[in-house]
Amino acid sequence: MKSFLINEIKGYVAEKGNNYFDFLDGNAFREPIIGFASVKDPMFYSFKEIIKESHLTPTEAYELFFDGKTIDNGTVISIVLPLSYEIIESNKERKMPSKKWILMGCFAKDFISDLSNYIAHILKEKGYNVVDPSSQEFFKIVIDDNAYSNWSQKHIAYTCGLGTFCLNGEFITEKGRAILLLSFVTNLVVEPDIIPYENRTANCLHFHDEKCEDCIKRCPVNALSEDGIDKLKCFDMSYGKKAKKHVKSLGIETEKAYGCGLCLVGVPCESENPVKQ
Template identity: 30%
Template sequence: MNLEELTQFIGAWMAQPANNGIEPGSDLPAFGAPLVGCASAADPLFAFLKKDIGPDFYWTPDEPFARTFPEIEAVPEDLCVVAWILPQTEHTRRAHRRAGPLPSIEWSRARYYGERVNNALRRAVVGELERWGIPSCAPSLLPDWSRHLSEKYSFASTWSERHAAHVCGLGTFGLSDGLITPAGKAVRVGSVIVRARFAPTPRTYTHHNEWCLFHAEGKCSACMRRCPVGAITEAGHDKEKCKRYIRTVTAVHVEEEQLGFRVNSCGLCQTKVPCEFKNPTERMGR
């Protein structure tokens, strides 16, 4: 199996309505067509992320692989990271553009049931690779994946899907910390670590926030205006203020008024912004 075949598998799996429903029994898809990218586990960016985010807890790709397959000797050069982008549908994005200060029910469904789709895709990819005799693992599904406090960035985890996708050539970060991809910022992200040497996806950017209009032009403030609690400013994303609003306000709203259970739903900064469904710097020839 090569990256092209794996990409075709991911696309075909997501194209099956039974795999990609916005909620059980719905004919509406959770996501649009996926984007897929790849990077060598030996890419220096992975080592940089560990040092920058949290050297005591953040994983380089070889670490979760070794936890999953302690019997296999593998150096980073033997491994690659395959990441994918699952774009929110126009149906979900259109409803969410009209929402605020509380999330739309469509977004809450995509946040909860859509991540179940994403988890099922992670398992399906690992299973398909196993069928080909290729060991792989999904770091976010490992029992020792956990959340931590980064001295530099506040809330963090042992493995970041967004950062993995960034290394895999799939996008750069915006002022709100969201990943701006060729399909925009209204997305979910997943990844697996594979014992294979797939050809890396070229990174068409040189800076981690190159596709953000605020950083590119110094003018855009759309995500700041969309945030109900001012958690996004020119200084960046206040994770603690953001989390407090979601856990104490929007999650309660989802439980009491929408789905009947708590979901950490918000995502207002991902819609009604220039980077909602595209890379907005393309018009600048970037």
């Protein structure tokens, strides 16, 4: 069943990603990476301390969606969608994000929703329950003195063995950090993947001898430093008044348009794990 799911997901992305985005010359994504973890993994419970007490465990997300129906055993599935080289190359300006990058942000939500529905459909056909926590009403993004959600895709992906964190809190996979993430909780039981990394920042050059700080230099609003990320500055750059004005200047007429991503490209980790190169 594990191999079946991996092949189905890769096939869907290869086919639909090639014709879903008409503003691109080719596929929006490179081949995805898929990871699996047990809903019982104790790391999921640690996020209540690392992030916030309100961060959901897989069991809690499952029970919220299925109206209290519990899950004794099951699997968390995390998917990395690496952005295409075309999109990455388009966003290497230094001040504001490219039109292709912003349009990707507009339409990627719809694509991810369709992919999510497809995965739910094939699992239900096999007799399993499944929920995509980030698409539900109980999913929350909170902006106060920080910015966080109650279902962190990056932390879920880490637990599924798909990558590690970096200096600015982003996530570096074997296919870099110019990526999109989604995840599911299901009562399907498969063999969980093992985290192959020594620590939670193993893929970031800054924490190796090279002391890379290229992402810091790429940020136009100085939201990044050796101490990490100022999430409020970063959020304003992506969603604030200046961002909205920039979107209009590009002739994009939609409220869904947003994004920055300048620190994700023009860096050694944009499309690969730089530590292994």
